[in-house]
Amino acid sequence: MSSDVAGDGSVPAASAGRYFEDFSVGLAFRSKGTVGVTAERIKSFAEEFDPQPFHLDDAAARETLLGGLSASGWHTAAVAMRLIVDSDLGLSGHGAGVEIESMRWRRPVQAGDTLRVEGTVIETRASRSHADRGIVKFRAVATNQKNEVVLEATHVMVVRRRKSASLSG
């Protein structure tokens, strides 16, 4: 009760994020910075995780539906996650993603693009199965430097409640 992370014990400094009670519908967040996507990282990510021609080679990519070298959608999604973690949404250790309800890649991400994310909490509810946690749902939209939407997703997280005095004492 004395400090927000005391009681059962210390919580790592990096975990000074929001508990379930700190989220409310309509809470808006945005990434603090941007992340640039380079051709080199597009290709190296794809070599490891998504070795399809349009993510690996400029010439081959021109013959595909994407029309040119483009980041793997999973690379874009991972960059978006980094931007969400670095946003003022306040994820840092009290919750964990459990589901993506929908995710759409609206436009290819190309070398030189710079991404940022904005989003909003759209639902919060108590967990039916665990008294010590709740569900937080948020919508996140990643845009490029031209303000074009590249990715939209609805995330579902499980987030811890603050410990009550009876639990922590």
Added chain:
Amino acid sequence: MSSDVAGDGSVPAASAGRYFEDFSVGLAFRSKGTVGVTAERIKSFAEEFDPQPFHLDDAAARETLLGGLSASGWHTAAVAMRLIVDSDLGLSGHGAGVEIESMRWRRPVQAGDTLRVEGTVIETRASRSHADRGIVKFRAVATNQKNEVVLEATHVMVVRRRKSASLSG
């Protein structure tokens, strides 16, 4: 016109995958190999894309809902994509992912886990807007070495049709 992607015609060797017409509902696929996930890669992926305590540090992770060092869900999703690309689903340049209808992380992926993927095509339909392509939807399930499901997702792809004689001539 002169290179290995001449005209409409020859397709690079790496692109010997399925066209829209080659997919049908019920088509099953499985990854040819497995991918192991190490503590080092869990941490380095998280440092770049998802720097939350349970993906970065064993001790800090024990204090969280995940109970121990676990791969970022986006790391798991990227590994699953690699397994799908390396499967007999036959993705290689004729299509592109446009949407994930749902994705659930069923269980944490921990250091030392070895993943594989199985899946099934659940829908194919012509594109309403583009005569040269169709929509292919498939379900993919990633499991660990104990046959426990770690990730389930429904993918939506746009895939090119084979070029007709009239188009290619």
